[in-house]
Amino acid sequence: MPIHEKSLIRPENIKSHEHKVVDGIDVSGHWSTFIESRVVTDYNEELQDEIAALPGGENIHRCWQCGSCTNACTVNAINPDFNPRFWIYLIRMGMESELLRDKDIIWQCVSCNKCTYACPRDVAPEGVMKATAHWLELKGHTKPSPSTAFDEVFSHQVIETGKIEEGRVIRGFFARTAQPLNQPWLVEMVKRMVRHLPIGLLTRMGLSALVAPRTSDWSRARDAIKEYVAEQEAHHRAALSLDAPRAAAE
Amino acid sequence: MNAPDNKLKKVAYYPGCALEGTGHAYNRSTKALGSALGLELEEVKNWNCCGAMEVKNIDPKIQTYLSSRVLNIAANEMKHDVVMAPCNGCYHNLKKAEYDLAHDQGSRDVVAKLSGKAGHQTYEPGKIETIHALDWIKRAVGEEGLKQRVAKSLSGLKVANYYGCMYTRPRHIFPEKDQGAGSESTSKPHFMDDLLAAAGAENVDFALKTACCGGAHTLSDSDTSTKLVVNIIRAAEAAGADVIATECPTCHSGLEMHQIRAEKNFGVKTKAKVVYFTQLLGLALGLSARKVGLHENVSDSLGFLKARGLG
Numbered sequence: 001m002p003i004h005e006k007s008l009i010r011p012e013n014i015k016s017h018e019h020k021v022v023d024g025i026d027v028s029g030h031w032s033t034f035i036e037s038r039v040v041t042d043y044n045e046e047l048q049d050e051i052a053a054l055p056g057g058e059n060i061h062r063c064w065q066c067g068s069c070t071n072a073c074t075v076n077a078i079n080p081d082f083n084p085r086f087w088i089y090l091i092r093m094g095m096e097s098e099l100l101r102d103k104d105i106i107w108q109c110v111s112c113n114k115c116t117y118a119c120p121r122d123v124a125p126e127g128v129m130k131a132t133a134h135w136l137e138l139k140g141h142t143k144p145s146p147s148t149a150f151d152e153v154f155s156h157q158v159i160e161t162g163k164i165e166e167g168r169v170i171r172g173f174f175a176r177t178a179q180p181l182n183q184p185w186l187v188e189m190v191k192r193m194v195r196h197l198p199i200g201l202l203t204r205m206g207l208s209a210l211v212a213p214r215t216s217d218w219s220r221a222r223d224a225i226k227e228y229v230a231e232q233e234a235h236h237r238a239a240l241s242l243d244a245p246r247a248a249a250e
Numbered sequence: 251m252n253a254p255d256n257k258l259k260k261v262a263y264y265p266g267c268a269l270e271g272t273g274h275a276y277n278r279s280t281k282a283l284g285s286a287l288g289l290e291l292e293e294v295k296n297w298n299c300c301g302a303m304e305v306k307n308i309d310p311k312i313q314t315y316l317s318s319r320v321l322n323i324a325a326n327e328m329k330h331d332v333v334m335a336p337c338n339g340c341y342h343n344l345k346k347a348e349y350d351l352a353h354d355q356g357s358r359d360v361v362a363k364l365s366g367k368a369g370h371q372t373y374e375p376g377k378i379e380t381i382h383a384l385d386w387i388k389r390a391v392g393e394e395g396l397k398q399r400v401a402k403s404l405s406g407l408k409v410a411n412y413y414g415c416m417y418t419r420p421r422h423i424f425p426e427k428d429q430g431a432g433s434e435s436t437s438k439p440h441f442m443d444d445l446l447a448a449a450g451a452e453n454v455d456f457a458l459k460t461a462c463c464g465g466a467h468t469l470s471d472s473d474t475s476t477k478l479v480v481n482i483i484r485a486a487e488a489a490g491a492d493v494i495a496t497e498c499p500t501c502h503s504g505l506e507m508h509q510i511r512a513e514k515n516f517g518v519k520t521k522a523k524v525v526y527f528t529q530l531l532g533l534a535l536g537l538s539a540r541k542v543g544l545h546e547n548v549s550d551s552l553g554f555l556k557a558r559g560l561g
Contacts, residue, residue, distance in 0.1 A: 055310050074462040078477055108471055110478075111303060112462035113419035117436070124420075130307055146470035147307075154304035158316070162298035166271040173469055185514035189507055189548055196545030196552065201274070213270065215298040221319070224367035225312055228360070232309050 005070055006086045009035055044096040051091050053239035054134050055232075056127025063088045069115035069125040075108055082108060084115055084125045087132060099132075100141055107133040107145035138240055149176045159225050162215025167205075258390035261381070262330035263291035264320055266340040266499075267299050273337065273499025275543035279528035280336050280383055282542055286535045287391050287399070294324050294333065300343035303466045303500075311360040317347035318361045318373040325378035326371050336383035336528070338498035342416035342423070344380040349423040351375040382417065383528065384441040384497055385434075393448035401536030402560055403450030409530070410456040410486035410494045410522070411442040414501040418460055442497055442527050449534035454489040458482050463504040472511065479508035483520040493551065495527045502526060506548040523551035533560040 016033040020026075051057040063085075070076050070085040082105055090099045109129035116126045136142045144152075153172040157164045174181050194202065215221075237243070269277035284291050297320050299305075301313030321344060324333040335341040350357040352375040365372040381389075387396070418424065418436040427434045434441050439460065443453045461482055464475030483505065486494050496502040505524045512518040525547065532542035539545065539561030544552050555561050 055306075074464075074478065075474065078474065108467070108474060110462050110464050110471075110474065111466045112415040114415075114462070116420040117418075127310075134307075147467055150467075150470040151304040151307040154302065155308045155312075158299045158301065158305055159312075164267045164299055164302070166268070170469065177470075185507075185511040188514055189510050192510070192548045192550065195550070198545070201546065205271075213267075216296055218298070221298075221364070221368035224364045225315070227367075228312065228364060229309060 005067060005080075006083050013038065040095060040098075042097055043094040045094050047094045047096055047099075048092050050240050051128065051131050051135055054131035054138075054236055056124065056129075057131030057135075058127070059121075059123045060088060060091060060128050060131075062121040063092065063123045064121060065089055066120060068118040068120065069123070072114040072118040074110055074112045074114055079105065079108075081105060084109075084129060088123070088125065088128060091128075091132065100136075103136050103142050106136060107142075107147050109133070134236075135240070138236065138242060146177055149173060152176075157212075159222055159229075161212055162218040162221070163213045165212050168212055254392050254395055255389040258289065258332060258381075258386060260290040260292065261386065262294050262324035262328055262333040262378075264294045264297060264300075264324065264333050264335045264340055264344070266297075266335060266337045267302070268337055268339070268499035268503075272503045275546035276336055276499050276502065276526045276528060278541075278543035278546065279526055279532050282537055283387070283528045283532045283535070286532065286537060287387070287395075289386070289390050291334070292328065292330070294320055295328065297323065300335075300340045302339050302343070311357055312364075313343060314347045314350050314357050315361050315364045317343045318351065318365070319368070319370065320344065321347065321378055321380070322365070322371055322373035325373065330378060332379045332381055334381050334383060334386045336497070337500070338382070338414055338416035339500055341380060341382045345423045347373075348375055348380060349425075382497070384417075384445070387445055387531065388441050393444055396445060396448040396531070396534075400449055400534050402534055404446065404530060404534050404560070405450040405452070407451045407530075407558060407560075408454050408490050408492045409446055409451045410454050410489055410491035411439075411446065411459060411527075412456070412482065412486070412494050412496055412501060412505070413439045413442065413459050414465070414496075414498050415460065415462050417497065442495060446495060446527060446530060449531055451495075451530065454486070454491045456486055456489050456491065458485045461485075463501050463508070465500040465504045468500075468504050468507065472508075475504060476508045476511050476516065479505055480512050480518055480520065483509060483522050486522050487520060491522055492554070493523045493525050493530070495525060495530055497527050503548070509549065523554055524549040525551050525555075537561075 013036040015036055019028045020032040048060060052060050067085045070083050073084060075082040087099060111126055113126050116124045119125055137144050150173050153176055154164060154169050157169060265277050298316055301316040306313040324330045335344055362372045418439055421436050427436050447453055462478055463482060464478040468475045502524055509520055529542040529544060539552055544561060
């Protein structure tokens with residue numbers, strides 16, 4: 001069955017003329033609508049393998065394009081250009097330049113897992129979205145997204161101390177993405193948060209902001225995880241034929 | 251309806267990071283509810299973060315390791331059969347670790363390697379059962395048990411039950427769900443509805459029970475999260491709800507935060523109060539507002555609930 005949620009014809013390639021005569025025949029208006037022909041020559045035959053080499057992308061080859069993922073997608077419902085089925089198609093076809101047209105929105109997957117729930121082929125499209133966003137950054141097609149900045153700030157804290165303290169994560173993320181902390185909604189939220197709070201709890205929250213909570217006896221786990229992360233990063237770069245390591249996360 | 255499960259009288263308790271921060275009201279009300287119902291919680295000793303929504307994006311197997319360390323302490327060091335996690339994220343990650351360790355050799359290898367280097371026993375799948383706070387109350391007490399203990403009925407309280415994403419998706423990590431009568435449904439979950447109805451609440455017909463609040467991008471793509479949250483709150487209000495009951499600290503604080511953000515940044519005002527289901531059940535058992543931490547919520551429901559004789 002054809003899938004109608006996305007046209008492969010770009011709007012700018014549809015040409016029509018108000019007044020057009022071809023070989024003496026008047027084809028003005030509707031009759032003169034043509035699709036500008038194009039030939040795709042820049043296939044990246046490795047694209048599917050590269051995505052499959054990154055965590056989450058492993059099952060992309062199973063996709064049979066039913067479209068259940070896009071139909072179920074939370075983000076597609078608010079932005080029709082966010083289309084997991086279409087991106088999986090492009091990746092499997094090796095149409096890298098087409099994929100790159102959407103490079104700035106792929107990171108917006110909210111990981112709600114509705115696609116993975118709906119998928120009849122266990123592609124795990126949520127994982128494919130993460131692998132694709134990761135691929136775009138590793139290849140230098142996009143700068144690290146705000147989501148990546150958040151993941152890195154958060155994971156750094158978990159790996160270093162075993163736990164997170166939310167205030168610390170929020171401050172770290174806002175600093176990393178150069179956003180001011182005094183946003184009206186955030187100020188209002190903090191005001192409402194402390195409105196009824198007893199002094200005891202406020203003190204406790206203040207203390208945990210100063211002294212981060214941590215898991216004790218964590219250093220061996222921390223070192224083992226760091227070593228594993230470095231190994232994996234090297235694997236991923238090798239799979240994508242990249243050499244120099246990316247600048248280390250703060 | 252099943253008889254109360256005595257195995258759940260005392261379980262290991264994994265609060266997780268959020269319950270020590272923005273979700274503190276959920277922590278407080280879960281403990282208060284447990285003790286009011288005669289259920290004992292023993293906190294997992296020296297626990298670590300489960301990996302939340304973020305660590306898997308660095309590498310999914312680190313998340314599996316982090317969760318397995320928690321399972322190992324609860325199962326092997328504390329000798330528990332059941333670990334209860336009230337946070338959807340924690341619950342989901344422990345379940346996912348359990349599934350991956352049972353089905354994927356690669357995950358087993360990484361967990362064995364990291365556990366060895368970290369100097370603790372490797373968690374073997376099947377050693378402990380992970381349950382959510384909803385399973386805990388439903389199975390340890392049940393609707394009948396709750397009904398008998400209700401001191402202040404929630405009658406007249408119109409509630410939309412919001413479960414979010416991680417409690418039911420993806421299906422394969424929750425093999426006990428969708429198993430017919432008495433089991434939880436992944437498409438239309440009802441455990442929270444059942445418990446609140448037993449306490450007298452009027453559950454409204456709410457279509458967005460398992461919609462996404464955008465929690466994973468609550469700060470990194472805030473406009474998307476605000477849109478998603480406004481959809482959820484408006485749908486709850488359109489269904490006639492005064493209160494949205496939650497069972498996840500990330501959903502709960504997401505709703506609270508983006509309700510304010512929608513008002514401040516987009517001039518969109520909504521009225522629904524956001525309350526943890528454990529707070530509502532605690533109030534129904536006659537606990538005070540302070541005891542269930544209503545004053546710790548950003549969404550102010552104190553006056554509204556007091557006017558109805560609750561708290």
